Amino acid sequence: MYQLFKTGRILFPDDIYIAAEPLASPEKGAAPVRSTYDVWLASRVLPRGEMLVPGAHRSLSLSNVKLACIIIQTCAVDFFTHIFGLRPVRTTLMMSMNILRSVFPAVRGYSQALIIDELQSLITSGDFTWSRLLNLVATELVRRIFESVLDSFAASNETVVVDSAKFYVEYVQMEQRVRLDIPTLSDPAVRDLLQESDLFARSFSGSGFGLLSPLDFIHIISLVTEIISHLLLILSLTGGATHYGVLLLSIFSATLPLFVTWFGCPQTHSETLYSPREARAADRQEKMRNLAYNEAHRPEIELFGLGEWILKTWASARKVVLDSEQSQHLRDSSLISKLNFSDFLFALQNIPLVLLLQTSSTSLGSLTLYRSSVQSVILASRNLLATSRMVFQGIFFMSAFCAGKDLKPKLQPKLEDAVSYQTSVSGATIRARGLSYTYPGCSEPALRDVTFDLQSGETLAIVGYNGSGKSTLAKILLRIMDHDLGDLFVNDIDIRRYDPFDYHQHLTAVFQGFSKFNTTVRENVGLGRVEKMRSQTSIETAIHLAEADKIVNTLPYGLRTVLQTPGFESMSYSGCTTSSRQHGLSGGEWQRLSIARAFMRANEPQVDLLLFDEPTSSLDAQAQRQIFDTIENISRSPATGAKTKSLIFITHRLSIARRADKVAMMENGTISEFGTHAELLEKSGSYAALYRASE
Ligand SMILES: Nc1ncnc2c1ncn2[C@@H]1O[C@H](COP(=O)(O)OP(=O)(O)OP(=O)(O)O)[C@@H](O)[C@H]1O
Numbered sequence: 282m283y284q285l286f287k288t289g290r291i292l293f294p295d296d297i298y299i300a301a302e303p304l305a306s307p308e309k310g311a312a313p314v315r316s317t318y319d320v321w322l323a324s325r326v327l328p329r330g331e332m333l334v335p336g337a338h339r340s341l342s343l344s345n346v347k348l349a350c351i352i353i354q355t356c357a358v359d360f361f362t363h364i365f366g367l368r369p370v371r372t373t374l375m376m377s378m379n380i381l382r383s384v385f386p387a388v389r390g391y392s393q394a395l396i397i398d399e400l401q402s403l404i405t406s407g408d409f410t411w412s413r414l415l416n417l418v419a420t421e422l423v424r425r426i427f428e429s430v431l432d433s434f435a436a437s438n439e440t441v442v443v444d445s446a447k448f449y450v451e452y453v454q455m456e457q458r459v460r461l462d463i464p465t466l467s468d469p470a471v472r473d474l475l476q477e478s479d480l481f482a483r484s485f486s487g488s489g490f491g492l493l494s495p496l497d498f499i500h501i502i503s504l505v506t507e508i509i510s511h512l513l514l515i516l517s518l519t520g521g522a523t524h525y526g527v528l529l530l531s532i533f534s535a536t537l538p539l540f541v542t543w544f545g546c547p548q549t550h551s552e553t554l555y556s557p558r559e560a561r562a563a564d565r566q567e568k569m570r571n572l573a574y575n576e577a578h579r580p581e582i583e584l585f586g587l588g589e590w591i592l593k594t595w596a597s598a599r600k601v602v603l604d605s606e607q608s609q610h611l612r613d614s615s616l617i618s619k620l621n622f623s624d625f626l627f628a629l630q631n632i633p634l635v636l637l638l639q640t641s642s643t644s645l646g647s648l649t650l651y652r653s654s655v656q657s658v659i660l661a662s663r664n665l666l667a668t669s670r671m672v673f674q675g676i677f678f679m680s681a682f683c684a685g686k687d688l689k690p691k692l693q694p695k696l697e698d699a700v701s702y703q704t705s706v707s708g709a710t711i712r713a714r715g716l717s718y719t720y721p722g723c724s725e726p727a728l729r730d731v732t733f734d735l736q737s738g739e740t741l742a743i744v745g746y747n748g749s750g751k752s753t754l755a756k757i758l759l760r761i762m763d764h765d766l767g768d769l770f771v772n773d774i775d776i777r778r779y780d781p782f783d784y785h786q787h788l789t790a791v792f793q794g795f796s797k798f799n800t801t802v803r804e805n806v807g808l809g810r811v812e813k814m815r816s817q818t819s820i821e822t823a824i825h826l827a828e829a830d831k832i833v834n835t836l837p838y839g840l841r842t843v844l845q846t847p848g849f850e851s852m853s854y855s856g857c858t859t860s861s862r863q864h865g866l867s868g869g870e871w872q873r874l875s876i877a878r879a880f881m882r883a884n885e886p887q888v889d890l891l892l893f894d895e896p897t898s899s900l901d902a903q904a905q906r907q908i909f910d911t912i913e914n915i916s917r918s919p920a921t922g923a924k925t926k927s928l929i930f931i932t933h934r935l936s937i938a939r940r941a942d943k944v945a946m947m948e949n950g951t952i953s954e955f956g957t958h959a960e961l962l963e964k965s966g967s968y969a970a971l972y973r974a975s976e
Pocket residue numbers: 720721723727745746747748749750751752753754793
């Protein structure tokens with residue numbers, strides 16, 4: 282299924298199949314389906330109904346243990362099967378070698394015990410042969426060489442397996458981000474889910490949660506094997522029915538300190554539990570740090586004198602975090618008394634030692650072996666405990682990762698409803714009936730009862746006051762967002778039946794808050810039609826149509842000039858050599874490039890609709906007129922002059938709006954007036970007032 286990796290090297294995937302199943306929703310009357318998403322959500326609910334902040338550790342309660350078991354069934358098995366499928370041979374090898382290496386300490390102890398015994402017989406009886414001792418030392422040497430060769434091979438093999446898994450997980454993460462649409466990503470639950478999913482992904486690089494790599498799930502098996510091998514060794518030393526009591530005492534004294542630690546101090550340092558307040562403070566502290574470090578915010582930080590506010594907010598949040606860490610530390614230090622108690626219990630292990638000494642077969646070697654084995658059991662059990670606790674937390678982050686994989690973009694139509702977009706010869710028709718939309722978390726709708734018709738090939742100007750809903754309407758028409766109420770038909774088909782990807786192939790747009798990419802001019806323009814990015818003619822034509830030739834010609838490296846912008850859309854790596862080709866642009870120049878980007882596909886015959894949201898707000902009056910002339914030309918057939926594309930533009934310049942066939946005047950989220958420029962002037966309503974005020 283996965284074409285990710287072929288032998289030896291990681292290959293870039295041609296196509297990765299990611300199962301994107303819709304989240305299971307319980308049917309009426311049926312028992313609720315426990316999808317991974319449901320389980321993840323349930324694990325975040327605190328007893329008082331509050332939600333855990335993303336990344337917070339789950340308590341070790343019975344209900345969480347049950348949830349963890351469901352996750353193991355619904356997601357962990359599937360996840361590990363995928364990981365195993367990436368590198369079946371190497372993963373099998375890694376698991377086998379981990380188990381084999383876990384027996385090494387017991388073998389090492391046994392080998393050293395033999396040497397000690399040989400030395401003991403040298404000291405006590407003189408009945409000793411050099412050849413036997415040399416033989417033992419040589420065997421020990423070979424064993425050590427074998428161990429280190431195997432260790433280094435195991436380490437390099439593990440790197441390959443972990444890298445493959447890391448690449449897979451990161452790829453799925455990236456895929457999630459580019460696949461999900463705005464309505465899905467703006468859902469607060471989805472945002473939290475993706476944050477925990479990110480933590481899981483980052484744990485592969487050792488920076489997610491604690492120091493646990495998800496492959497430590499496998500290490501549990503080796504730790505158990507190590508404990509078993511030591512116990513067998515202890516058993517062989519204390520063998521025989523009469524010595525079982527000695528063995529039981531050994532195990533009891535070895536594991537007692539462990540239980541004292543487990544029950545006495547449920548929160549070890551590696552498992553810091555933040556309270557919701559502390560987690561919020563940790564989050565705020567990070568946000569403030571980002572504000573201080575991110576160059577994009579620098580001008581406004583300076584202009585509005587935010588430095589002190591950032592510092593104060595950061596300091597108070599940091600104090601909460603440090604206080605929490607300090608009290609954690611204090612709790613940890615109280616462990617010392619418990620450890621002393623543990624040390625006391627350690628002493629109990631000397632009792633079986635004394636009992637062993639009384640048996641005739643006891644040698645110095647076996648005593649050393651016994652003692653080191655008991656210590657190893659304690660150490661391995663401690664590791665097992667710590668790893669198990671980390672794994673317990675990791676399971677919930679893994680569930681976020683698995684649930685994230687199954688997230689379905691909200692705008693995606695059901696397979697049975699999907700209709701492919703049919704290009705119209707003379708441009709798109711739009712029929713909007715009673716459209717309403719409220720932004721998530723807002724109480725007031727941004728759009729209410731919007732109704733209008735746009736015939737094929739018509740030009741519509743949307744005008745109105747600030748905040749009246751123009752850009753919101755544009756995003757709904759562009760299928761970037763989905764309306765809550767009403768109906769919207771494009772070419773007589775419900776817009777919800779179009780796959781957004783297919784629909785977007787048939788339109789082009791300039792957004793009010795267009796992106797300024799910190800990359801070359803070529804890429805800034807070419808991103809409008811990625812397939813044509815390498816085509817010099819397409820890029821030059823688009824630039825020419827946007828009348829941006831002059832700008833490009835004056836840039837030191839022309840199309841190859843890297844445009845400087847303090848934004849997080851940065852597409853260049855810091856440290857790469859492009860910095861010498863960096864050049865800044867004015868607001869108007871950036872705007873022309875964004876228009877050129879839209880023009881990259883505007884000429885294409887399959888494009889039915891051109892939508893421009895304030896495309897010329899930074900341009901002078903003459904440049905504005907020229908751009909609108911060009912837009913008008915593009916929307917017509919060069920041969921016949923007939924309209925081939927419908928055109929919508931949003932503008933505050935009413936001298937431009939009068940060029941349109943229809944004008945929609947927006948007020949308070951709705952279209953209050955609709956008609957031709959002349960009709961609206963005749964009405965003497967809001968549009969007429971606005972128009973006169975702009976003259
Ligand atoms: N992401 C958002 N979340 C919440 N509310 C929003 C969001 N974007 C816009 N709004 C609100 O929706 C309403 C309409 O905003 P919109 O951007 O559509 O207005 P507009 O007519 O385009 O304004 P302008 O002329 O200033 O560009 C406003 O009240 C605005 O505050």
